[in-house]
Amino acid sequence: MMQQFAHQLRSLLRDADRWLVYASILSLLIGLPFLAIGLGALEGVGEMWQHVLRHLLPGYLLNSLLLIVGTSLLTLFIGVSSAWVVSSYEFRFRQTAELLLFLPLAIPSYIMAYAYTGIFDNGGTWIALGKSLGLNLPKIDLMNPLGLIWVLGLSLFPYVYVSARVAFQNLSSSLQESAYLLGASHRSYFRTIALPLASPAVIGGLFLVIMEVLNDYGAAKYYGVQTFTTGIFRTWNFLNDLQSAIYLAVILVALVFVLGWLERLRRGRRSYALTGRREQGREQRRALPKGGKRLLCLFVILLPILAGLVLPLAQLTYWALMTIGDQWSKALLWTSLQSFGLASTVAVLALICSFCLIYYSRWSRSRLTRVYPRLVSIGYVMPGAIIGIGIIGALQWLVDFFASGLDWKIGAYVYNSLFILLYAYLFRFLAVAYGPIEAENIRIGRQLAESSSLLGKKPLSTLFNIDIPLLTQSALSAFALVFIDAMKELPLTLLLKPYDVQTLSMTAYQYADDELVQQAGLPALLLISVVGLLLALLKNRLLSRE
Amino acid sequence: MNILETSQLSKSFDGGKTYAVREVDFRLPSGRVCAIVGESGCGKTTLMRLIAGLERPDGGEIRLHGQVASSPRQMLPCQERNLGMVFQGFALFPHLTVAQNIAYGLDKRQAKQKVEQLLEVIQLTGYNDCYPHELSGGEQQRVALARTLSLDPQLLLLDEPFGSLDAHLRTELRQEVLRIVRQLKLSLLFITHDIQDAIDIADDLVFMKEGRIIEQGELRELFQNPQSPYVRETFQQLAGMSRKILDLFGQDFLHQQ
Secondary structure, three states: OHHHHHHHHHHHHHHOOHHHHHHHHHHHHHOHHHHHHHHHHHOOOOOOHHHHHHHHHHHHHHHHHHHHHHHHHHHHHHHHHHHHHHHHEOOOOHHHHHHHHHHHHHOOHHHHHHHHHHHHOOOOHHHHHHHHOOOOOOOOOOOOHHHHHHHHHHHHHHHHHHHHHHHHHOOEHHHHHHHHHOOOOHHHHHHHHHHHHHHHHHHHHHHHHHHHHHHOOHHHHHHOOOOHHHHHHHHHHOOOOHHHHHHHHHHHHHHHHHHHHHHHHHHHHOHHHHOOHHHHOOEOOOEOOOHHHHHHHHHHHHHHHHHHHHHHHHHHHHHHHHHHHHHOOHHHHHHHHHHHHHHHHHHHHHHHHHHHHHHHHHHOOOOHHHHHHHHHHHHHHOOHHHHHHHHHHHHHHHHHHHHHHHOOOOHHHHHOOHHHHHHHHHHHHHHHHHHHHHHHHHHHOOHHHHHHHHOOOOHHHHHHHHHHHHHHHHHHHHHHHHHHHHHHOOHHHHHHOOOOOOOHHHHHHHHHHOOOHHHHHHHHHHHHHHHHHHHHHHHHHHOOOO | OEEEEEEEEEEEOOOOOOEEEEEEEEEEEOOOEEEEEOOOOOOHHHHHHHHHOOOOOOEEEEEEOOEEEEEOOEEOOHHHOOEEEEOOOOOOOOOOOHHHHHHOOOOHHHHHHHHHHHHHHOOOOOOOOOOHHHOOHHHHHHHHHHHHHOOOOOEEEEEOOOOOOOHHHHHHHHHHHHHHHHHOOOEEEEEEOOHHHHHHHOOEEEEEEOOEEEEEEEHHHHHHOOOOHHHHHHHHHHHHHHHHHHHHHOHHHHHHO
């Protein structure tokens, strides 16, 4: 045991090279917020901690768990059933339905929440519609955990839908035919073969849903449901206790790790499920639904499309048309440009960092360079509020250090800096860019780069002549994915946005927060249009069999 | 003069628990063609990657032209070893044409002339503007060979060079490779799991099993007097197959061919 440890240590030291040094510096810089939370937690509890622990934490925990369970069940039901229908049945407009089921991803959960309030609130579209038809329709109250589950479920089910759709698509016709030859019905084939084989992918999608539920701030705050994330904001903003906010963040990190560990454990056991899929050949055959089955299919497809896309879009469009006269201004255009600019900049930064990490791990002999990307990718599963608090913790330390050591007052500059917001976005979304590029890099393999070396080229020349041209497609996808996430992002922007920077997501949020929800329609619609367009362009790539 | 020599060469990928290559002693005299034969997972490819300088050994050393090129403490960069390697999947750059692939490692001034020269050697004149995916497996392999030859290496390493080709093309390319190697007076080390590849073109054979060399020597010598049961069995199977073909078709069949 000791001998093996010594051998590993020796080989680690021996393999240390300049690439390892570069990768270590970059990873340390990117991973600083995470480190700050850890170090912050070591400083002890804050003044309000006892109050938070006794009166607030149980509620946060209970509500967060309720939201996780409820949203998981709803997204599982909608995502898996709709994915199964478009994968195993042939009907008119199937390909259009595939796209429409994917598009609710363009609507951030807080905007979905505003739209549903507009539909079902007092004096909302639902009541008005009833009145115009001479009906006294009952008011539907959504401002509670169940309403929030409905809203989160509708905006997040595409994560499960996409994972399940790809998994069902990868099932070959030979599996299906074997099952039928052995006497299985369509239903029992789904229950005993298709669903178990797709379950690792479905659970993977569900994990993303849970992370998004924990990340949500805007919808929960609007519906008045106290969760961990709203709690972190509240403890820092209203109780003015950063240390207790850090402690809440630590608990949330622990929860995220437990969930991640459970997901990994399950995936590990089920990893056999997708082995050999490439050899399985053709996609499974689609049946033609008839009679009652046809109606059921129609219901399964139309429910999420209507509730998750058509209704909220109709409400937002109605508001946008109502307010366009007052709202269409240079200021809104400038806000849109700032949103696009911020999202594009962070996407470019994420691409550069991803290429650097891939490049370092390619040429370094040290195994540590392959561990770093996994460590810095942790930002994606960290709710924005935690990252925000981590960065504020680090900045606080920096400000105190300069103030006490050098008598420099730098607070006004660092807290109100665009650079800090971009840095936070980078930490949060690096994994989104790194994932597709790394996957393509693995698919291409090491041999092309090694051939380039054997032909006398230096690593940098290989990067520009071989790696970048071959990874361009996946880099474009990665750019679009980071752009989409950064456009939709809210909690981090709320915590770290400089005073003079405004984004579409912030504008929509602020209007809704000021009880001017109609005014939120136009900025929300602009945001959804850009994100939806990009998602539509990415659809084939995200739903491809590979 | 040995162009390549390894002594006590070892490599492990899991912290010393199991070795992919273990205490390998072997030498390749200049101008010879040598085949490393063994089943999948026996350490052939790792040995070749160690020689190419793509992996660092855990123990032992590799000498090229008498100079130490690899040892646990010392690594000559692969670009400076004056050797060429063709990978099993050929590793042609998919976004570059045949001419661009061959010219990749060359100075721009000399590239055009050299590309034409090499295309002639591999008998693919006129294929300059084709992309790798537009070529057959055999053509791709020849382009990979030409690209490797562009830097005038003295030692050529081929990793399973005929593995992905059909039987007819395989025989043809074996002779083609041998012709080029002899024409350019190169030394060739190639790995294969198929004894027929080895017997057809190699002067010397090295048999590997579980990371170790179990027997090596000149082809005729090994065939006449195999020491290890594994090598004896391999040759016996081959001889058995030949006998069966002769029994079925008779001696005249050979002459008809």
